[in-house]
Amino acid sequence: xxxxxxxRRRRDLIVASVLxxxxxxxxxxxxxxxxxxxxxxxxxxxxxxxxxxxxSGYCGQISLGHALYFxxxxxxxxxxxxxxxxxxxxxxxxxxxxxxxIAMALGYPCFRLRGHYFVIATIVIAExxxxxxxxxxxxxxxxxxxxxxxxxxxxxxxxxxxxxxxxYFALVLACVAWFVTWxxxxxxxxxxxxxxxxxxxxxESLGVDVFNSKMGAAAVSAFLVAVGGSFYAQFVYFIDPxxxxxxxxxLLMALPAVLGGIGTLWGxxxxxxxxxxxxELTRSYVGGSGRGVDLIxxxxxxxxxxxxxxxxxxxxxxxxxxxRLxxxxRLFAPKRKEVAR
Amino acid sequence: xxxxxxxxxxxxxxxxxxxxxxxxxxxVGRGEIVGLIGPNGAGKSTLFNLxxxxxxxxxxxxxxxxxxxxxLPAAERCQRGIGRTFQVVKSFETMTVIDNVIVGALxxxxxxxxARRRAYEVLEFCGLGPRADVLASDLVPSEKRRLxxxxxxxxxxxxxxxxxVLTGLTPVEAKTGVELVRKVRDSGVTVLMVEHVMExxxxxxxxxIVLDLGKVxxxxxxxxxxxxxxxxxxxxxxxxxxxx
Numbered sequence: 285x286x287x288x289x290x291x292r293r294r295r296d297l298i299v300a301s302v303l304x305x306x307x308x309x310x311x312x313x314x315x316x317x318x319x320x321x322x323x324x325x326x327x328x329x330x331x332x333x334x335x336x337x338x339x340s341g342y343c344g345q346i347s348l349g350h351a352l353y354f355x356x357x358x359x360x361x362x363x364x365x366x367x368x369x370x371x372x373x374x375x376x377x378x379x380x381x382x383x384x385x386i387a388m389a390l391g392y393p394c395f396r397l398r399g400h401y402f403v404i405a406t407i408v409i410a411e412x413x414x415x416x417x418x419x420x421x422x423x424x425x426x427x428x429x430x431x432x433x434x435x436x437x438x439x440x441x442x443x444x445x446x447x448x449x450x451x452y453f454a455l456v457l458a459c460v461a462w463f464v465t466w467x468x469x470x471x472x473x474x475x476x477x478x479x480x481x482x483x484x485x486x487x488e489s490l491g492v493d494v495f496n497s498k499m500g501a502a503a504v505s506a507f508l509v510a511v512g513g514s515f516y517a518q519f520v521y522f523i524d525p526x527x528x529x530x531x532x533x534x535l536l537m538a539l540p541a542v543l544g545g546i547g548t549l550w551g552x553x554x555x556x557x558x559x560x561x562x563x564e565l566t567r568s569y570v571g572g573s574g575r576g577v578d579l580i581x582x583x584x585x586x587x588x589x590x591x592x593x594x595x596x597x598x599x600x601x602x603x604x605x606x607x608r609l610x611x612x613x614r615l616f617a618p619k620r621k622e623v624a625r
Numbered sequence: 626x627x628x629x630x631x632x633x634x635x636x637x638x639x640x641x642x643x644x645x646x647x648x649x650x651x652x653v654g655r656g657e658i659v660g661l662i663g664p665n666g667a668g669k670s671t672l673f674n675l676x677x678x679x680x681x682x683x684x685x686x687x688x689x690x691x692x693x694x695x696x697l698p699a700a701e702r703c704q705r706g707i708g709r710t711f712q713v714v715k716s717f718e719t720m721t722v723i724d725n726v727i728v729g730a731l732x733x734x735x736x737x738x739x740a741r742r743r744a745y746e747v748l749e750f751c752g753l754g755p756r757a758d759v760l761a762s763d764l765v766p767s768e769k770r771r772l773x774x775x776x777x778x779x780x781x782x783x784x785x786x787x788x789x790v791l792t793g794l795t796p797v798e799a800k801t802g803v804e805l806v807r808k809v810r811d812s813g814v815t816v817l818m819v820e821h822v823m824e825x826x827x828x829x830x831x832x833x834i835v836l837d838l839g840k841v842x843x844x845x846x847x848x849x850x851x852x853x854x855x856x857x858x859x860x861x862x863x864x865x866x867x868x869x
Contacts, residue, residue, distance in 0.1 A: 289741070472735045479717050479728045486715035489677060491703035491732035491780055547719070 293470060296549060300466070304459050311451055320447040322564045324519065327454035328512060330556030333540035334461035335508035340538065341547035342465075342474065343501035344481025345395070346403050348534045349410030353383040353506040355417065355529030357513025362429045362523055365440075372441040376514040380507040387506035388499050395498045410534060417525040428524025431517065441518050450519050457515060458553065461508050465549055468504070477501055481547070509537070532579075539582060543589055545596025554598055559585065628691055630655045630815050631676065631784055636685030638671050638839075645671040646682070647839045653784065658806065658816045660830035660847070662823070664860055667836040669819045670712060673788055676817075677709045678702040690783060704732055708782030710773035712789045712819075716761035723748065723757040725772055729779030744779055750812075751775040751805060767798040774805065778814070785809060787818035791825050803829050827851060835859070 307327075311320060332354070340346045360382055361375030370378075394405045418426050436443045443449045468474045476497040479487035484494050517523050540559050545551030562585075563578040570577040593599065629652035638646040645668045653659050661669050675682045678699035686695045694702055708729075717725045726744035727737075734740050748754050751771050756764065764772060770790050777785055791802045799822070806829060810816050820826040827833070827847040834844040837859040843850055850856055 470737055472731050472737075475724065475728050475731055478720055478724070482717035482719055483715045485679075486711065486717065486776075487728065488699040489679075489703060489709050489711070490729045490776060491700050492728065493700055 293466075296466060300459070300462055304455065307455055308452070311448055317447055318568075320451060322561055324447060324450050324454045325564060326556050326560040327451070327458045328515065328519075329536060329540055329560050330553045331454065331458040331461040332509055332512045332537045333544075333552035333556055334458070334465055335505050335512065336537040337541045337546065337548075337552045338465060338468070338477075338508075339498075339501045339505035341541055341551070342468075342481065343477035343498055344547070345498055345501065346538075347406040347505075348403055348531075348538060349406030349408075349413075350505070350509050350537045351529050351531060351533035352410040352413040353387060353509040354513035354516070354533050354537070355413065355525070356383045356386065357510030357515075358517035358523050358528040359417065359423060359429075359513075360510070361514040362431055362517045363423060365431060366429055371439060372514065372518050376511050379510040379514045383506040383510035383513075384503040387502040391499050391502045395495060395502075407531070407534070410529070410531070414525050414529045414531075417529060424524070426524060428522060428527070431521045431523075433521055442521070444521075450515075453515060457512060462549075462553065464504065464508065469549060473497070473500055478547070535582075539586065541596075543585060543597060545598030548596065548598045551596050551598045555596070558597070627655065629653055630690060631817070632688040633672070633676065634686045634688065636672070636675060636687065637683045638668070638675060638680075639683045644839050646675065649685070649836070649839070649841055651834050651841060651844070653815060653817050655783075655815055656810065656813070657832060658810050658818070658830045660826045660833040661817060661819045661836065662821075662826065662833055662850075663836035663842070666838075667859075668839040669836055670788065671839075672836065673709070673786055673819060677707060677786055703780055703782075706781070706783035707786065708777035708780045708784070709786040710770070710777055710788055710790055712792075714766075714769045714773055716764070716769055716772055718762040719760070721758050721760055722753060722764065722772060725761050726775050726779045729776040732780045747775050747779045750808070751778065752801070767794050767802075770794070770802070771805070774809070778809065782814060784815045784817060787816060787820075789819055789821060792821050799825050823851070 310323065314320060314323070332350075336347065336350050357376070357379035360379030361372050364370035364375040364378060365372055390409055394402060394409070397405055417423060423429070431442070433442050433444045436445055436449075438449070441453075476487070476492045479490070479492050480494050480497050487497075488494055513528060516528065520527070540555030541552040542555070543551075543559055544553065544555030559582070563581055566581050567578045589596070631653040633649055633651050636646055636649045637644070649668070649672060661672065663669055674680055676687060678694070678697055678701070681695065686693055688694070689702070689705060689707060692705070694705060697705070717728065720728075723741070723744055726747055727740050730740040730743040730747070734743070745754070745757065748757055751774055753768065753771050753775055756768060761769070761772060774785075774787070774790060787806065790806075791799050794802060803825060806816060806818070818826070818830070830847055832844065833847045833850045835842040835850060835853075835856050842855055842859055843853045845853075
């Protein structure tokens with residue numbers, strides 16, 4: 285009865301483990317620092333998009349303000365380290381917790397909004413956050429914060445001379461985000477979230493606590509994104525409001541999921557693997573004067589996706605889809621004959 | 626007779642100047658199938674929403690299973706044992722049929738394996754077993770109605786509110802629908818149903834309550850209710866009542 289389902293879940297887990305193992309060996313063959321950099325970014329954006337997907341994909345509350353949590357994660361780590369000497373590992377946790385709390389505090393009024401109104405609220409709130417950090421002198425204001433780097437150290441999580449530790453951390457982060465999604469997918473929360481997305485009124489009538497479902501999704505999502513932000517701060521050593529809280533980061537979290545398949549387990553990672561290398565490569569090949577070309581690529585991909593496959597690319601990989609295509613082909617086959625006659 | 630399962634006492638609902646329910650007091654006994662009927666705009670759906678907890682009544686109390694549930698939101702009433710379907714079906718369209726039902730089953734358990742097993746049982750009960758892995762959006766209308774019932778049954782309700790589940794079905798579909806409602810009652814669930822199609826409802830229900838203009842007009846055995854001059858007037862106008 286539910287063996288097919290359990291089998292699919294197990295297969296997902298095995299595929300993910302195999303992919304992660306393969307990914308872990310890639311740096312053994314790829315020594316080019318530039319390519320390694322792209323791999324780090326791909327994994328990081330995959331993880332971020334996977335986290336965004338929990339609130340926006342599964343629970344259906346589209347946020348275009350997740351840059352706020354990304355920035356809070358980055359700033360918490362950087363500030364705690366530079367001002368108080370707190371190790372980034374604790375900053376990472378602290379940033380995650382603060383972001384989760386803020387997400388719930390903001391969710392309290394905002395989750396009463398629906399659809400586009402909610403999206404607009406998230407954009408505006410993230411912009412307010414950006415402005416606050418722009419004017420907050422203690423946090424470096426517009427000048428930003430530089431994280432002093434003094435040689436490789438796992439304790440301080442900084443590696444000026446190598447990309448490899450970042451790569452492995454990003455891989456772990458991506459795996460954690462994936463695994464959390466996988467685990468939540470077959471839990472009460474996972475079902476509640478999808479029910480809330482599809483029809484909140486019906487969900488309510490079936491005993492679903494709609495409001496708290498959204499709050500839970502927001503907290504998990506914001507926590508993971510903030511951890512990603514912390515990682516990013518350690519990765520680039522220098523943060524300012526624009527470079528961690530700009531609107532483009534909110535978009536960059538949404539796009540891989542939308543491209544790969546929003547509200548699906550594999551969509552965000554698939555989207556990131558396609559999107560991030562393309563944009564990084566176009567950015568570097570077109571060069572400084574071509575700034576913006578990567579954004580044109582984004583725009584083009586999104587338009588193409590919404591025209592051709594609004595459900596995302598991941599559907600192309602399902603066997604059901606193949607069967608359906610065959611069915612369609614069979615349906616149309618006799619009609620064509622008639623026309624020919 | 627023991628205490629009724631559901632009782633509304635002097636329930637009023639006003640929407641601005643419009644009075645949708647005025648001083649409605651009804652009761653539903655355990656194990657009954659009660660039909661709530663009345664012409665369009667009589668306030669049937671409003672009363673349903675008040676019982677299900679979609680909105681609080683302007684005035685009055687709703688007693689369920691001996692407890693005052695007037696102030697409880699819909700989700701908590703579901704936990705207490707009130708299940709409902711919607712007149713305009715509200716399936717979770719991007720989810721499979723079985724997943725739709727699991728959402729309901731999760732009210733009673735948080736162990737996924739149990740919820741899934743329970744959901745399969747309910748689907749079999751409602752005759753949707755073979756459609757378990759289909760997306761809800763791919764169901765035909767009569768199946769969607771069944772899914773509504775299945776989802777509500779998965780919450781293991783004591784009282785099931787059916788909002789026009791038999792309307793708009795073909796005669797054959799309606800007949801299997803009637804059988805399903807009987808089966809539900811036989812499994813120990815009390816049923817309160819809003820329905821338009823008189824010839825289907827009347828043989829099915831134990832008792833009928835007629836609402837008109839927001840008030841309880843008549844209640845009693847279906848055979849008596851259909852002959853009542855007041856009911857005929859409400860549905861067809863004075864001329865026919867005189868003729869009767």
